[in-house]
Amino acid sequence: MQRKVVDRKELARLAAATGADVPQEAIEPLGVYLEMLCQWNKAMNLVGPHSWQDILSRLVADSFHLASFLDSLPMPDAPLTWDLGAGAGLPGIPLRMLWRKGAYYMVEVREKRALFLSSVLSQTNLPSTHVFRGPVEHFFHGQYYPADCIVSRAFMPWRQLLDLTLPRLRRAGLLVILALEPAPEKLPAPWRLAGQHSYVVAGNARWFWALTPDMPESDLKKFSTGHHEDGA
Template sequence: MPPDKRSSDGPEVLRPILDVSRETVDRLTVLVELVRKWQPAENLVAPSTLPDIWRRHVADSAQLVPLFPSARRWLDLGSGGGFPGLVLGCLLADRPGAAVHLVESNGRKCAFLRRAAAATGSPVTVHQGRIKSILAGWDTPIDCLTARALAPLDRLLDLSEPILAAGAPAAFFKGADFVREIDEATQSWDLDLVEHKSRIDDRGVILEIRQALRRDAGERPA
């Protein structure tokens, strides 16, 4: 039987990223245990990452808080297993005005997200449906939009255009191939972006999109 890797993977991995209270650790621990419980039936995260869940998913998601310290109202697209949305909810639960909106089309995953939000006491609202449909009529103020492991950058910009056009920035998690994704996206978009090196994945970044303007048809960068 393989060794249990969880013994070296726990809330201590958060320390280099941000200080968290005992209450916050308790909320995150509840979340992690719920993911473990639901994983066999719902495949919430890649199975190979489950033994390293605190680093690969919790700490990775937690990077957003120090990058956007004033953001209280978040919108997480394609929330899936709740990373980063549920982690943000746990981290911001004690902050006045905090609200995290999760958009997910899969009904069973939405059931998990609602269960985890209730169990952790997080300020989370789950919106079930297709992203385009939900954002088409979105009128709730948002400080920052995010997505993790959802789609290529050009597709993310298309999906999130209503929120970006309203002035909210976006924070997209990207892996080693992020330069190619930027090159492809800038064929259709004028971007004001900042690359934040990931503190978890040596090859990854968090792309901060400050502004995204769609190019006219046929227009290409010089």
């Protein structure tokens, strides 16, 4: 299947128009990603928009703003980040072109989408970025260390996500949720809001929530179902 060529000058102009700080060195890998996404989208229906311009302005722009948001949060210099339900690589692939800290794992259960992600990584130079194909539970089972940051975009309802991720985060670890509304004023214990950011994409308001469990690490381990023993 023929790949549609993304004009790099137009890409740089439209990326700047999102209001985010997109470095020049990110333009080439971003162009490769958009070309591949449009190509594979014809056969797999990876995303709703079909033109690379619409994909950039409606979907990729989230990743640009997320990079800045993550930079504002208290995290280790080299955080361990898990992206649950990575899908077509949004936000993960464009995010790693701007935010390159630590190790980043994209978890995707659907074989064809995981194959797409691996193909993109083979053609772009994204540091310490990996794909795991399989259920999230299988990924968790193989992880010895808890995450510093877990990212989720429409993976599951946020209340269920809190229960799923609580035993998988380090103390002071962060669960970052991409949402279409502000965070609720009251969160289920032991969670608290560590940061929030609103922005506008394609005329619509969107939010990032950064949630953290407010409890000692010894108590966090009580929620685990053998996670810390797995892979030891």
